[in-house]
Amino acid sequence: MLRGTTANRLYYIAVAFLLILGAAALAAPWIAPHDPVAQDVENRFHAPSWLHPLGTDNFGRDVLSRIIFGSRSALLVGIVSVSIATTLGMIVGLTAGLGGSWTDNTLMLVMDSLLSFPTILLAITVVSFLGYGLLQVMLAIGIIYSPVFARMVRAETLALRHEGYVEASRALGTPVLKIVFKHIVPNLLGRVIVQGSITFALSVVVEASLSYLGLGTQPPTPSWGLMLKDSRNYLVQAPWMALYPGLAIALTVLCFNIIGDTLSERLNPRLQKK
Amino acid sequence: MKRMHLWKIAAAVLVLLALAAGTVTANGQPEERVLEFALQGNPDTLDPHKTAGTLTFQTLKSIYDTLVEPDASGKIVPALAEKWEISTDGLSWTFTLRKGVKFHNGDALSSADVKATFERIMNEETASPKVKDYAAIASVETPDEGTVVFKLSEPNSPLLATLGSGWSAILPKSLIDAGHDFANQPVGTGPYRFAEWVRDSRVVLKKNPDYWMKGLPKLDGVNINIITEQTVAVQGLLSGQLDVAYRIDPDSVAQLESSPDTKVETRLTALTLVMSINCSRPDLNDVRVRQAISHAIDKQKVLDTVYGGGKPIGTFMDHDNAYYKDFTDLYPYDPAKARRLLKEAGVGQDRVFELFLPQNYELHVKAGEMYQAMLSEVGMNVQIRLVDWSTWLSDVYKQANYDMTVIGHTGKLDPDGTLGGYGVPERRYVRWDNPRAAQLIEQGAKTAGFENRKVIYDEVLELMAREVPFMFLGSNYEFNAMRNNVYEFRITPKLDTFDFRWTELR
Numbered sequence: 001m002l003r004g005t006t007a008n009r010l011y012y013i014a015v016a017f018l019l020i021l022g023a024a025a026l027a028a029p030w031i032a033p034h035d036p037v038a039q040d041v042e043n044r045f046h047a048p049s050w051l052h053p054l055g056t057d058n059f060g061r062d063v064l065s066r067i068i069f070g071s072r073s074a075l076l077v078g079i080v081s082v083s084i085a086t087t088l089g090m091i092v093g094l095t096a097g098l099g100g101s102w103t104d105n106t107l108m109l110v111m112d113s114l115l116s117f118p119t120i121l122l123a124i125t126v127v128s129f130l131g132y133g134l135l136q137v138m139l140a141i142g143i144i145y146s147p148v149f150a151r152m153v154r155a156e157t158l159a160l161r162h163e164g165y166v167e168a169s170r171a172l173g174t175p176v177l178k179i180v181f182k183h184i185v186p187n188l189l190g191r192v193i194v195q196g197s198i199t200f201a202l203s204v205v206v207e208a209s210l211s212y213l214g215l216g217t218q219p220p221t222p223s224w225g226l227m228l229k230d231s232r233n234y235l236v237q238a239p240w241m242a243l244y245p246g247l248a249i250a251l252t253v254l255c256f257n258i259i260g261d262t263l264s265e266r267l268n269p270r271l272q273k274k
Numbered sequence: 275m276k277r278m279h280l281w282k283i284a285a286a287v288l289v290l291l292a293l294a295a296g297t298v299t300a301n302g303q304p305e306e307r308v309l310e311f312a313l314q315g316n317p318d319t320l321d322p323h324k325t326a327g328t329l330t331f332q333t334l335k336s337i338y339d340t341l342v343e344p345d346a347s348g349k350i351v352p353a354l355a356e357k358w359e360i361s362t363d364g365l366s367w368t369f370t371l372r373k374g375v376k377f378h379n380g381d382a383l384s385s386a387d388v389k390a391t392f393e394r395i396m397n398e399e400t401a402s403p404k405v406k407d408y409a410a411i412a413s414v415e416t417p418d419e420g421t422v423v424f425k426l427s428e429p430n431s432p433l434l435a436t437l438g439s440g441w442s443a444i445l446p447k448s449l450i451d452a453g454h455d456f457a458n459q460p461v462g463t464g465p466y467r468f469a470e471w472v473r474d475s476r477v478v479l480k481k482n483p484d485y486w487m488k489g490l491p492k493l494d495g496v497n498i499n500i501i502t503e504q505t506v507a508v509q510g511l512l513s514g515q516l517d518v519a520y521r522i523d524p525d526s527v528a529q530l531e532s533s534p535d536t537k538v539e540t541r542l543t544a545l546t547l548v549m550s551i552n553c554s555r556p557d558l559n560d561v562r563v564r565q566a567i568s569h570a571i572d573k574q575k576v577l578d579t580v581y582g583g584g585k586p587i588g589t590f591m592d593h594d595n596a597y598y599k600d601f602t603d604l605y606p607y608d609p610a611k612a613r614r615l616l617k618e619a620g621v622g623q624d625r626v627f628e629l630f631l632p633q634n635y636e637l638h639v640k641a642g643e644m645y646q647a648m649l650s651e652v653g654m655n656v657q658i659r660l661v662d663w664s665t666w667l668s669d670v671y672k673q674a675n676y677d678m679t680v681i682g683h684t685g686k687l688d689p690d691g692t693l694g695g696y697g698v699p700e701r702r703y704v705r706w707d708n709p710r711a712a713q714l715i716e717q718g719a720k721t722a723g724f725e726n727r728k729v730i731y732d733e734v735l736e737l738m739a740r741e742v743p744f745m746f747l748g749s750n751y752e753f754n755a756m757r758n759n760v761y762e763f764r765i766t767p768k769l770d771t772f773d774f775r776w777t778e779l780r
Contacts, residue, residue: 041579041646058525059579130340132660173524214633215662219643233504233636 011262014255022251025071034062036069037220046097055240057230063240066222067248073223074252077138077207078200084142085193089149094180096150097157107196108154111147119144123206127215137216141203152195156188190267194260201256208249224249284745287680306727308495308780309760309770311385312507312519314419316474316500317698321457322443323395326403328770331440332515333477333498335380335771336491338443340463341369341388341422342434344687348596348767350438354383354463355422364429364722370424375486377446378467390447392424407436429720432694435687439769465491465775474500479774490775492762511536516778518756518763520772524582524637530755531658544592544685544751544768546692547581548744549629549645554705558627562619564742567678568605569612570652571645576613577748584750589691589739592685593749594767596724597731601739612652627656629677638680641747645680682750685768689731690719696738708744 024031033053040060048055054063096107114122135256160166166183174182202226210216211225219226224245231241284417308553317330322338343353352358355369355453375383392414395402410430415423424432436442451462459469463486464478477498481491499516501507510516510531522530522538532537549567557563577584585593588601627649642658645690646658649656656678686692695701697712711734739746758765763778 037647040645041575041644044579058640059647128662144711213640214662218658218660220646220658235505236529237525242368 007262007265010258014258015171017030017251017255018259021071022075025066025075028068029073032062032065032067032068036061036222041232047238048240054244055238056237057227058232058234061242063227066227067224067244068158069222069228070224070245070248071252073211073217073221074204074207074249077134077141078203080138081141081203082196082200084139085145085147086196088142088146090153090185090188090192092146092150093153094157094184095251097154098161098176098180106152107150111150117145119206120209123210124215127210132215132218134217134221137210138209140210141206144206145199145202148199148215149192149195151193153188156191157184160184160187170242190263194264196266197260197263198255200232201260204249204252204256213230231264280614286364291609295518305496307467307492308497308778309493309774309777310510310515310517311496311498311774312501312510312516313477313498314520315502316501317477320460320468320471320477322440322676323400323402323445324457326596331769332771334443334460334462334494335464335769336466336774337460337464337468337477338440338445339464339486340438340440340442341377341437344435344438344766344768346764347765348687350434350687352386353438353643354444358723361430362562365426367424367433369424372486373419373420375463376484377463377589377608378461378482379446379449381446381448383444383463384419384447385422386419387447387450388422389416389446390450391444392440393652394445394450395442400442404436404441407432407441418511423777427649429722431722432688432690432719432736435691438687440771442687443713446617453772455777463677473562477499485775487775489608492778493774496774496777510618510754511564511757514757516757517760518754520754520765521752522755524580524753526752526755527582527753535758536755537758539754539756539763541754541765542594542749544594544770545586545749546587546592546685547577547641547682548590548680549747550679550681550704550744551742552674552678552703552705553707553743553768554674556698557621557625558677558703560619561741562615563621564745565605565614566612566619566621567649567654567663568745569615569646570654571745571747572607572648573602573747574607576641576644577750578642579639581748581750582753584748586748587746588694589735589746590683590744591689591731591735594623595689595692596687597728597735599732601736604739605742609648609652616653621654623653623655625655626679627654628659629656630659630661630666630670630676632663632670632681633660635681642680645678651759671703674705684770687768689727690715693731693734694719696734696743704743706738708741711737 038061042060043056044058044060046052046056052062057063079198092107092111095103122144125138126143128134128138166179169179169183207216208225208228211223212229217223217226227245228242232239285539313331313332315663317333318327319325319330320334324332339354339355339367341355342350345351353373354372356372358367358369360367369382371385377383394400395406396405403520410426410428410433411424412423412427415425417423443462445456446461458471465482465485467482469478469480471477478494481494485491504523507516508522508530511530514535527538528610530756531538551558551564551567553559572588587593588604589599591598592680628644629642631639633639644655670679693715696706699705699707699714714730714734718727721727721730754763761778761780764773764776766773
């Protein structure tokens with residue numbers, strides 16, 4: 001019982017944190033204390049103070065303002081790439097699950113070969129093929145994580161298509177598309193949402209990694225990964241440059257994972273039966 | 275009294291032990307004085323005739339010698355050749371070789387080795403990337419064992435600097451004929467002998483006791499450790515695992531200076547730091563826009579913030595070069611004037627300029643971020659594109675598919691090395707079109723004598739300063755960090771190779 005309440009509390013804290021983050025991203029121009037790209041080299045490496053609550057970086061830019069603006073690219077990448085991954089994954093998964101064995105095998109072969117690459121390596125490949133930039137990063141992450149969704153959706157679809165109500169509906173002559181949207185998709189949604197929130201966390205990390213490598217967000221646009229990259233040479237001199245963007249990434253990822261875990265417990269019919 | 279004696283004896287023993295520890299190790303052998311050096315990357319090969327890679331020449335400088343060499347001021351002085359004479363028509367160069375020089379394999383140096391070396395360089399099969407530098411040589415003749423004569427097809431002043439550069443390293447004829455694997459087993463006449471090369475780890479060099487400069491080298495050996503990560507080199511210096519690290523990040527200087535065990539030596543580099551401007555692009559082909567770019571940049575501020583300080587230059591020549599001429603007052607920092615010039619030229623926010631930054635050069639990327647901010651300040655819409663090095667080389671440097679980029683041009687021993695090809699748009703990536711400059715540069719290569727050449731290059735540098743194919747930033751300082759007991763760590767000017775002959779560990 002106690003474990004349940006702690007988990008619940010964590011869940012609400014996580015939701016609250018992400019809501020605040022989302023609000024901050026939307027309201028960035030109004031709440032950020034400074035212009036995130038304005039350079040002031042006379043005041044570089046300023047330790048946290050009232051004027052700069054999280055200090056300044058190597059160009060004298062305000063770290064807090066950059067983190068607030070950086071949440072925009074982090075969340076935007078999360079939303080767009082998860083949408084791409086979900087859409088792609090569901091289309092492929094449903095087609096494979098409902099189609100014949102030849103379609104199924106071919107699609108899954110492609111998906112499995114995508115899955116077999118290490119994530120970052122595949123991301124770098126896709127980005128160097130598409131070109132650098134935020135849009136390309138979102139596409140890359142979407143493509144990379146689509147096989148996870150495809151595999152899951154296919155497995156569920158295979159199970160669902162033999163359920164009594166689906167077969168009954170088919171016997172009545174309901175068009176396939178209608179069956180998909182009326183009977184199959186609603187049953188999948190819970191798991192897709194769970195997977196989505198985990199993928200969201202992963203995409204924040206991948207975006208930060210790609211920006212760290214210089215392949216993602218282009219300077220001077222603020223991005224958490226880019227901030228970490230800049231901080232690398234000043235770890236002793238200006239530890240706040242690394243600490244706060246690092247915290248922002250860690251907390252965001254943690255919150256999405258907590259939400260994902262809680263939702264998977266709540267929405268998983270098998271766990272509920274127990 | 276007795277107690278006093280014991281104290282004295284004990285003290286004397288301690289002093290003796292301390293003295294002994296300085297020169298003799300536990301097994302009674304004199305201590306080997308080996309320098310632990312940090313090099314920033316792996317040489318691609320150890321064959322001096324088959325690469326243009328600086329890392330290779332930095333490693334090979336200790337193993338090979340050249341006929342002539344630059345001294346600490348960049349002047350060409352005798353090395354393996356005791357003296358040389360150039361005929362009045364400039365077509366016949368006679369070198370008299372030093373006597374008693376031995377290769378590491380025991381061969382005595384003779385004119386046949388020199389001839390074989392240059393024939394190897396100019397042989398198509400060797401595929402030397404520097405082969406064009408030798409194009410003026412028609413033949414190499416050896417009237418006797420100690421004399422070499424280069425016959426030229428036309429006068430060529432830059433050749434002397436070429437003969438003093440690492441890619442003209444003299445190899446033994448016997449091993450050239452035997453098809454020796456110089457890429458992995460270099461054999462030269464240099465102050466240190468090659469011992470081993472563990473790729474990605476280290477190159478081990480041992481003292482050459484038969485070196486032709488008496489009393490040199492002073493060290494027993496040099497271990498060139500390959501350390502690509504700057505922070506690792508800095509930590510190695512602090513902990514004492516390394517003795518010298520070359521070109522450390524300006525932002526690490528404070529940390530190393532405050533340590534009691536390490537010191538930092540500051541030296542002005544021979545780099546020409548620029549923001550290159552593609553003069554063939556719309557708007558950028560208007561000289562007013564290029565002037566506006568120069569007026570928009572606070573050069574000293576960028577040098578101080580990003581490059582660790584330095585001296586501004588107003589033209590395309592490194593600051594300490596003998597051919598340098600000061601044009602820094604021509605288009606100084608003046609944002610108001612920049613705005614006015616842009617308005618005159620009709621450049622507005624709708625024109626997006628792409629600023630390409632080579633992302634492996636962290637300092638150039640940081641400078642680029644400052645340029646972007648300063649250019650936005652005067653109303654230019656500049657967008658940064660980070661590119662990897664191979665993309666930069668192919669898209670920017672070879673195909674000139676860019677608006678602006680940030681880079682540093684390395685210094686050259688001869689001004690033709692710096693200026694050759696400029697003024698002809700197809701030959702250089704800034705696509706600068708100036709027939710007068712091109713003609714002067716060609717003339718300069720064929721002219722002999724510093725004074726005569728200076729007049730010519732002065733005019734070229736003025737044309738470049740006025741026409742702004744680059745925003746000329748400056749030459750920056752470099753910081754070489756070492757343990758307190760390291761003395762005489764020397765760097766050959768322009769070539770940026772390490773001269774360990776005089777280096778000492780005290």
